[in-house]
Amino acid sequence: MRPLTPLLTLLTLPLTATTHPTTQTPQTTPINTTINTTTELRPLPLVIWHGLGDNYLNPSLQSLITLAEKINPGTYTHLIHLSPSSTADRQATFLGNLTTQINQICAQLAADPILSTAPAINALGFSQGGQFLRGYIERCNSPPVHNLVTLGSQHNGISQFQACEWTDLICRGSEALLRSGRWSPFVQGRLIPAQYFRDASSEEEMEAYLENSNFLADINNERLVKNYAYKENLGRLNKFVMYMFEKDRMVHPKESSWFGDVDGSGEVVELRDREVYKEDWLGLKGLDEKGGLVFRTLEGGHMDVDEEALEGIFEEWFGDVEVEFDQWGVGTRILVNQEGNY
Ligand SMILES: *[C@@H]1O[C@H](CO)[C@@H](O)[C@H](O)[C@H]1NC(C)=O
Numbered sequence: 071m072r073p074l075t076p077l078l079t080l081l082t083l084p085l086t087a088t089t090h091p092t093t094q095t096p097q098t099t100p101i102n103t104t105i106n107t108t109t110e111l112r113p114l115p116l117v118i119w120h121g122l123g124d125n126y127l128n129p130s131l132q133s134l135i136t137l138a139e140k141i142n143p144g145t146y147t148h149l150i151h152l153s154p155s156s157t158a159d160r161q162a163t164f165l166g167n168l169t170t171q172i173n174q175i176c177a178q179l180a181a182d183p184i185l186s187t188a189p190a191i192n193a194l195g196f197s198q199g200g201q202f203l204r205g206y207i208e209r210c211n212s213p214p215v216h217n218l219v220t221l222g223s224q225h226n227g228i229s230q231f232q233a234c235e236w237t238d239l240i241c242r243g244s245e246a247l248l249r250s251g252r253w254s255p256f257v258q259g260r261l262i263p264a265q266y267f268r269d270a271s272s273e274e275e276m277e278a279y280l281e282n283s284n285f286l287a288d289i290n291n292e293r294l295v296k297n298y299a300y301k302e303n304l305g306r307l308n309k310f311v312m313y314m315f316e317k318d319r320m321v322h323p324k325e326s327s328w329f330g331d332v333d334g335s336g337e338v339v340e341l342r343d344r345e346v347y348k349e350d351w352l353g354l355k356g357l358d359e360k361g362g363l364v365f366r367t368l369e370g371g372h373m374d375v376d377e378e379a380l381e382g383i384f385e386e387w388f389g390d391v392e393v394e395f396d397q398w399g400v401g402t403r404i405l406v407n408q409e410g411n412y
């Protein structure tokens with residue numbers, strides 16, 4: 071961490087600044103508007119949501135805590151989990167209702183003494199964890215997210231279900247149900263990947279999706295009635311960085327990692343040519359116009375990301391920001407540099 075910057079005195083205007091000179095002087099004593107604040111360069115806390123079939127106690131995830139500390143000393147890292155048990159946390163990546171799961175994570179982050187008192191946090195989502203973090207931002211965003219980075223996430227859903235390992239019974243059981251009754255309330259309320267299934271190649275599929283999708287159709291604001299809070303919350307991000315794996319064969323289509331869509335003729339329609347962007351249902355256009363939307367690629371297959379690539383990501387997006395503290399030492403906001411970001 072770099073040293074403290076000198077004390078800064080901030081003068082704010084009194085609330086009655088609109089008082090006209092001819093009006094009476096207020097009877098009450100003026101509010102003391104001199105507030106001393108300090109600023110400090112430090113990394114924001116980091117939350118990480120893992121992917122399908124993984125669990126937060128997996129050593130490769132636990133090692134990210136050390137990596138974050140190594141790259142940005144002083145980083146507090148929280149690994150999102152739906153259960154303290156590794157088995158149940160893994161199971162929750164296949165089974166559950168995403169509305170309930172996201173509510174649970176909103177409560178988990180809000181109850182953490184460090185996260186909840188930070189002026190903002192950074193967020194990293196692996197695969198499906200990326201669109202779930204976006205759900206957290208749109209629905210709760212308390213504590214608010216500064217930079218959201220997603221790796222191989224399915225922001226526009228999947229139009230094919232991934233092949234399971236032959237030995238993986240939970241996955242195979244889910245897969246069988248997904249193929250048969252994906253739009254039934256039973257499946258939508260219980261199987262995670264069904265809640266972000268989306269196939270735009272047929273009209274009937276899209277109708278069924280808009281009517282029944284328990285997660286993606288809502289979180290992508292695709293229904294007739296838009297949720298303005300979703301747009302506002304996502305638009306508050308400093309950076310939304312989406313990494314796509316060039317040789318991704320798990321996510322269909324892989325451009326879903328960049329919000330790409332596949333039309334009836336099988337062509338990929340990129341985000342900037344889509345209605346969701348042009349009509350700005352999610353605040354992505356606004357974010358793009360202020361330089362906050364970042365499209366990146368990684369060379370390998372799905373989630374083929376080595377330590378070196380992760381170090382680069384941590385360095386670029388989760389580094390020190392200038393945090394302002396009030397006279398009681400509470401971090402209140404992030405100061406933005408002249409380029410409009412850190
Ligand atoms: C405002 O507060 C500061 C710090 O407590 C104090 O030094 C100053 O005298 C106060 N000013 C007024 C007008 O009360």
Ligand SMILES: *[C@@H]1O[C@H](CO)[C@@H](O)[C@H](O)[C@H]1NC(C)=O
Pocket residue numbers: 077106397
């Ligand atoms: C604010 O800063 C000034 C100048 O450094 C100092 O004299 C004063 O005591 C500070 N007030 C508070 C409330 O900390």
Ligand SMILES: *[C@@H]1O[C@H](CO)[C@@H](O)[C@H](O)[C@H]1NC(C)=O
Pocket residue numbers: 167168169170255256258259260284
């Ligand atoms: C998912 O859970 C929410 C909140 O409990 C509930 O309102 C909704 O009906 C559930 N969805 C399905 C498809 O069961």
